[in-house]
Amino acid sequence: MLDLKLIREHNKAVRSALVARGGYTVDIDSLMDMDQKRRKLLTKLDELREKKNIANDEISQCLKEKKDPKPKIDAMKDISAQIGILEPEIKTLDAEIESILMRIPNLPHISVPVGSPEKNKEVRRVGEAPTFDFKPKTHFEIAESLDMIDFKRASKITGSNFIVYKGAGARLERALLNFMLDLHTQHHGYLEIFPPFLVNRASMTGTGQLPKMEEDMYRVQDEDLFLIPTAEVPVTNLHRDEILKEEDLPICYAAYTACFRREAGSYGKDTRGLLRVHQFDKVELVKFVKPEESYEELEKLVGHAEKVLQLLGLPYRVLMLATGDLSFAAAKCYDLEAYAVGLDKWLEVSSCSNFEDFQARRANIKFKGKDGAKPACVHTLNGSGVALARTMAAILENYQTKDGTIVIPQVLRPYLAGEDHLG
């Protein structure tokens, strides 16, 4: 959520920043009109309430002195009646303003290239694609022939675009998770969190998934709970409605969760294999930081996610997303794409974003120093470190051999009983 004051005071800049994102038409003028009207009414209401408080004191004074409070009570009745008219008017206005604000996306950072996704900027490319003296297979061919993933039975027991990992597939998934969590907690300074996979509406709103993207979420009807699309939601909301101590910042959490996405509207895209599934595993990194450090922290966060790919020996590139490709809440975002040789495609395996104070304002997460200054919103960041399904696809394709087996990347071997290949 943007700061209403910021919109009020930097009307033009906000407007042009939103235009840069594209696709969002926000009527700033009518928002400002509503805001002005609200403040006018609020001043009036506060004056009435002041009168009411005075009248109330007078009544209790009368009662104490055993005088007749009747005339005072009548006066107060009158004031209360006026308040009764104004209050709902303001409440309605408040709700309207809130609802508009909740649907305005974050403003892109100055360094973000302006334009549609073609303007995404490749920041760096790391590692070399493997070369083979045979035609490399796709991960779904490999997974099928090694019986690592059961696509058919997954759709039987649940539905299409769900997967069942089996045998070596399941072991590899587990090894990857443990490797990533160990890396971030033991070497990058993150505290491990294992949150619930279902959250309430307030949490989904706090991080920005609601109200705009409700149709993309799995919802538990009876309880009004949502299956998390990413660990970002429960982990960021851990500190919802809290005032953190400045000396505790930055707070860095790493969490494994399954992630659930309906992928509504993306039918027909990437339907084969592991690229777009409704449930996948992910290790997520979440940070709460001081505003002046958030961009420095973003670079570190990207580095931590990259380290995973480097250690796994996967070639990858880092993209800085253009304004038109930014997610709703992000001010700046880097995508990490691992190269998968079988598909000959770059697969997005991580998205590292700085949300600045956008989520913190929605979720009411502040910090306060010892100097007695007013609490201010923290900056929140998160990044995948990294998403599993696509990473597994890249590993299967890049580490395949002519005889159909998979060489296990060095760093994973301790997690797979020291074995050096699968299949």
Next chain:
RNA sequence: GGAGAGGUGGCUGAGUGGUUGAAAGCGGCGGUCUUGAAAACCGUUAUUCCGAGCGAUCGGGAUCUAGAGUUCAAAUCUCUACCUCUCCGCCA
């Protein structure tokens, strides 16, 4: 699932209709004392909105889980939701 109890400031905990943003204690912060610390003593101690001012600040409003209601007036009464605890049942 059944029965009951309860949700007050960072914490413990008073407060059952009218100067209660809220006693007291603890904790925190500042100070006196001390070589330093502890103890003792003194002071201070939430968040948020509107308005005025360049600003330190000042004036006012709101907030006792949330929402609705009763009333001239609600932390206090009623209802609903959420959450917590206890007992019973069920259960990985």
